[in-house]
Amino acid sequence: MAQKPSIPKGTRDFSPTEVAKRNYIFSTIKEVFEMYGFQPIETPSFENSLTLMGKYGEEGDRLIFKILNSGDFLKKVEDDLLISKDSIKITSKISEKALRYDLTVPFARYVVQHQNEIEFPFKRYQMQPVWRADRPQKGRFREFYQCDADVVGSKGLWQEVEFVQLYDAVFSKLKLTGTTIKLNNRKILAGIAEIIGAKDKLIDFTVALDKLDKIGAEGVTKEMLDKGISEAAIQKVEPLFNFKGSNQEKLKQLQQLLTTSEEGTKGVEDLKFIVDNIEMLGLQTANLDIDVTLARGLNYYTGAIYEVTAPQGVKMGSIGGGGRYDDLTGIFGLKDMSGVGISFGLDRIYLVLEELNLFDAVELPKPKVLFINFGEKEAAFCMKALVTLRKNHIKSELYPDAAKMKKQLNYANRRQIPYVVLVGASEVENNKYTLKNMQTGEQQVCTLKELLEITS
């Protein structure tokens, strides 16, 4: 054998079965998106580096796949820059394009670029692959799909309510019961930071708080101290380290904690609006849970923050996330355009459904009838019958070679084709077909019309 072929780290091939299962998830999400009034768009796999760089923080920039310029790209770089070995500076000279890192930033770019054609509020959905130069792990790939739905041009909180319903609708439809939709609000986090007098350390504070369930109160305290947040300040938020009870109880506690913070109070009000209305409307299978530790990385969130986790017992990171960003298009020059959106992580949902055996309903597209090939003459006769069957939407095919019957029947077995048609010299002569049911083994001689009736 020649050199063994391989695919790059963190990428995958998908078999027919896997594609069928993935399509099942895609179509379920798509159906619900459209039910809620979203319209699809698509954007290029790669963007100008300028569009992407600096939008995901320093860490994000590192994880963006850069595309090398074509041509003799090193010629244009000054000698002293090359000698300096400054990767970041050199990269900006030799790479002007980069692979899409998420769907939100390209969407913001799209909105700004097409603002005159768009009807606002604009509700779009997008299901495309994104690429990250991350180290792969379970449920973590370098090429994976996101399924996003966003609304721009509206500040109404009903949108936030609808997204909770939408999450619930998709996961219920996929029979993935017991998911938890975690809800928080950036304004609450800001309010807390304000109260403890660490407003300038909001990011450090939230990142530390986000790790609560992972490293515990002690670990969080330590990390906050390391980041320069005072002990007195940490004591003020101590109640949050053990934040339990119903959503309404949590809201009350937050209200009290944040009375002196205008922003925090607004955050609690927003949160209460969502929680109250979801309680009024009800959910099918998901749980809604206020989680003040939730501080999804992307620092453009300004209002609601969502994160969905798999049912208890399934070891998987979040399978969806989202939130509101008041000024995402601002960086591209379009001010005052508020947006809110959510994302489904297709690949992780796949792994969760696989683990819980929830793919029963998915069937591989396969033919219903296989014509055994006896030779040129007989094959020609079968081809004519195939035209009729296919016109009647019966998936069918002729075995391409006049191979041994054992081989052809084996092929039908393996592909689980329920019917086989045998046409030899005598059938051709009498214009008849021998139809064999592969499950029962029964067979009968019939006309084309009967063949059609039985197999349809």
Add this chain to the structure above:
RNA sequence: GUGGUUGUAGCUCAGCUGGUUAGAGCGCCGGAUUGUGGUUCCGGAGGUCGCCGGUUCGAACCCGGUCUUCCACCCCA
């Protein structure tokens, strides 16, 4: 990006403290059975042991590098 882990036939895996022609099951191909499958029996093909280098009389096994897998951190879907 940091630390660890994994790689032997198409697949799942054996392979002793380094020792001569590297094994099994499943799958594949052929035959028993040239118009009747899933069973059974018989036979066969398929591996520079991830790759490169080193130590050694001798390496799948030891050492270094590299790629890949999975895991923890970072970050995130």
